Amino acid sequence: MDDLYREIIIDHYKNPGYRGILDPHDISFEDENPLCGDLIRIDLRVNEQGVITEAAFSGHGCAISQASADLLIESLIGKTIEDAKKITKQDILDMLGLDTLGPVRLKCALLPLKVLKAGVYGLGEASDKLVEEE
Amino acid sequence: MPQSLPVELDVAKIRADFPILEREVRPGIRLVYLDSTATSQKPAVVIKVMDEFYRKMNANIHRGVHTLAEEATAAYEEARQRIANFIGAKHAREIIFTRNATEAINLVAYSWGRKFLQPGDVIILTEMEHHSNLVPWQILAEERNLRLEFIPVTADGLLDMGTFNELLGLQPKLVAFTAMSNVLGTINPAKEIIQLAHQAGALTLVDGAQSVPHLPVNVQELDVDFLAFSGHKMCGPTGIGVLYGRETLLHTMPPFLGGGDMIRKVYLRSFAPNELPHKFEAGTPAIAEAIGLGAAVGYLENIGMDKIKAHEHELITYALECLSEIPGLTVLGPPADKKGGVASFSISGIHPHDVAQILDRYGIAVRAGHHCAMPLHDKFNLPATTRASFYLYNTKEEIDQLQMALGQVIKLLG
Numbered sequence: 001m002d003d004l005y006r007e008i009i010i011d012h013y014k015n016p017g018y019r020g021i022l023d024p025h026d027i028s029f030e031d032e033n034p035l036c037g038d039l040i041r042i043d044l045r046v047n048e049q050g051v052i053t054e055a056a057f058s059g060h061g062c063a064i065s066q067a068s069a070d071l072l073i074e075s076l077i078g079k080t081i082e083d084a085k086k087i088t089k090q091d092i093l094d095m096l097g098l099d100t101l102g103p104v105r106l107k108c109a110l111l112p113l114k115v116l117k118a119g120v121y122g123l124g125e126a127s128d129k130l131v132e133e134e
Numbered sequence: 135m136p137q138s139l140p141v142e143l144d145v146a147k148i149r150a151d152f153p154i155l156e157r158e159v160r161p162g163i164r165l166v167y168l169d170s171t172a173t174s175q176k177p178a179v180v181i182k183v184m185d186e187f188y189r190k191m192n193a194n195i196h197r198g199v200h201t202l203a204e205e206a207t208a209a210y211e212e213a214r215q216r217i218a219n220f221i222g223a224k225h226a227r228e229i230i231f232t233r234n235a236t237e238a239i240n241l242v243a244y245s246w247g248r249k250f251l252q253p254g255d256v257i258i259l260t261e262m263e264h265h266s267n268l269v270p271w272q273i274l275a276e277e278r279n280l281r282l283e284f285i286p287v288t289a290d291g292l293l294d295m296g297t298f299n300e301l302l303g304l305q306p307k308l309v310a311f312t313a314m315s316n317v318l319g320t321i322n323p324a325k326e327i328i329q330l331a332h333q334a335g336a337l338t339l340v341d342g343a344q345s346v347p348h349l350p351v352n353v354q355e356l357d358v359d360f361l362a363f364s365g366h367k368m369c370g371p372t373g374i375g376v377l378y379g380r381e382t383l384l385h386t387m388p389p390f391l392g393g394g395d396m397i398r399k400v401y402l403r404s405f406a407p408n409e410l411p412h413k414f415e416a417g418t419p420a421i422a423e424a425i426g427l428g429a430a431v432g433y434l435e436n437i438g439m440d441k442i443k444a445h446e447h448e449l450i451t452y453a454l455e456c457l458s459e460i461p462g463l464t465v466l467g468p469p470a471d472k473k474g475g476v477a478s479f480s481i482s483g484i485h486p487h488d489v490a491q492i493l494d495r496y497g498i499a500v501r502a503g504h505h506c507a508m509p510l511h512d513k514f515n516l517p518a519t520t521r522a523s524f525y526l527y528n529t530k531e532e533i534d535q536l537q538m539a540l541g542q543v544i545k546l547l548g
Contacts, residue, residue, distance in 0.1 A: 004491060005546060013547075036487055036503050037517030060517065062487035063547065108487060 029119030213428025222352035238362035238377035313345035318467030319476030475524030
């Protein structure tokens with residue numbers, strides 16, 4: 001048996017802590033995975049020191065993308081925008097407790113990070129380059 | 135005399151022809167391949183004939199007079215003839231080798247479309263088209279200012295023929311449609327659509343990517359003008375597909391790609407195109423793959439397309455029964471008597487990616503996504519579905535395994 005659907009993923013998928021929309025917000029971005037139509041939107045509130053005080057995600061998708069979004073949002077609160085820019089693909093895999101992931105499901109896992117990066121960098125559109133390892 | 139029912143397939147014997155079906159996806163978990171609509175598996179005879187081509191016969195075709203070149207050319211052209219016979223074409227020169235059905239449709243759009251269509255001309259498509267029979271026409275429509283109209287799909291996954299009849303009043307130049315939906319499984323009334331289109335003065339193009347592998351298809355009986363299909367979905371290799379075109383039409387069409395083999399004579403500033411079918415086959419083609427497709431066609435013919443169709447009908451009937459027992463599961467498309475071996479479904483509250491991933495634990499290969507038919511999924515308000523599809527080598531036991539594994543999916547994520 002694979003252990004992709006381990007407890008942490010099922011738990012964050014079924015009972016997300018940070019699902020919702022922040023209105024107003026300071027940063028908001030959304031993108032979809034054209035392969036499966038998964039959609040993630042991330043909203044952030046940032047204080048004058050550049051610290052993320054509130055964050056939420058919305059959209060729809062598979063357990064991997066949704067759990068990844070919830071874990072990512074959880075990790076963001078209290079971080080600065082500059083810290084958020086430094087989050088890597090490996091950080092996401094670590095949060096999900098996965099050593100590796102096939103290329104197709106990796107896109108699901110990394111969609112929230114891609115959305116976050118496009119948002120914090122203020123880009124017009126998200127690109128896979130944002131989440132590729134240096 | 136009533137037609138006798140085709141004799142049942144000897145599925146155990148057929149399965150033994152496909153080496154990959156022996157494979158364990160992981161130790162102790164045998165492959166259950168329910169993704170033939172994406173690509174079919176290949177029988178040993180197809181693999182062998184391609185291997186032998188490279189071991190014994192490899193040479194470029196249509197040039198050179200050495201023994202290998204002669205043999206390779208003969209084998210390539212024999213494959214063309216076999217394929218012509220398989221779909222009931224009058225002449226082998228009506229068979230154009232392409233990379234796949236997509237390229238075949240693009241060839242028609244590029245060559246016929248650019249020569250014969252004028253601004254304001256109407257092309258009728260359907261809402262259930264694969265992107266490959268949609269995007270080439272969108273590109274052409276934008277370039278030439280054409281009007282695209284669509285035969286709607288009803289809630290039960292059938293074409294709305296009443297609206298089609300009304301659309302024919304627009305005097306379309308072309309009606310291009312799939313003979314069998316890769317998502318809904320719907321087998322469309324191709325002959326009737328072609329007849330009505332011709333009466334309205336339109337030409338017809340059938341996307342046969344799903345129908346040619348799974349149903350008996352005869353282009354003369356259908357009276358279709360163009361038929362496109364892919365080798366890899368019908369037991370053949372990837373990289374080879376076919377455009378059938380009515381000879382009189384192909385003669386009027388300019389070449390598609392330019393290069394070697396498609397010319398009769400080349401000058402520094404001009405060229406004279408080659409005869410059919412070479413006019414449309416620029417550059418060294420996929421020779422081994424064409425020969426492989428020839429072998430695949432021979433394999434299917436030996437078994438009999440009517441038997442394959444009957445076997446798949448039995449499987450889809452059984453699958454729809456089994457799937458209907460699963461709570462929260464909805465199958466898209468019409469009932470079994472109007473569709474081929476395709477069951478696309480959604481399970482309420484569970485994402486298709488998760489369904490497919492968990493099924494993979496049991497060795498079951500299905501497809502999750504929009505199956506290259508995004509507008510159709512929009513229509514049914516679903517971002518994606520899970521699709522199980524069947525071919526000549528599938529069994530009822532495999533459908534039982536699917537049902538059992540779907541129960542586990544619901545247990546875990548429902």
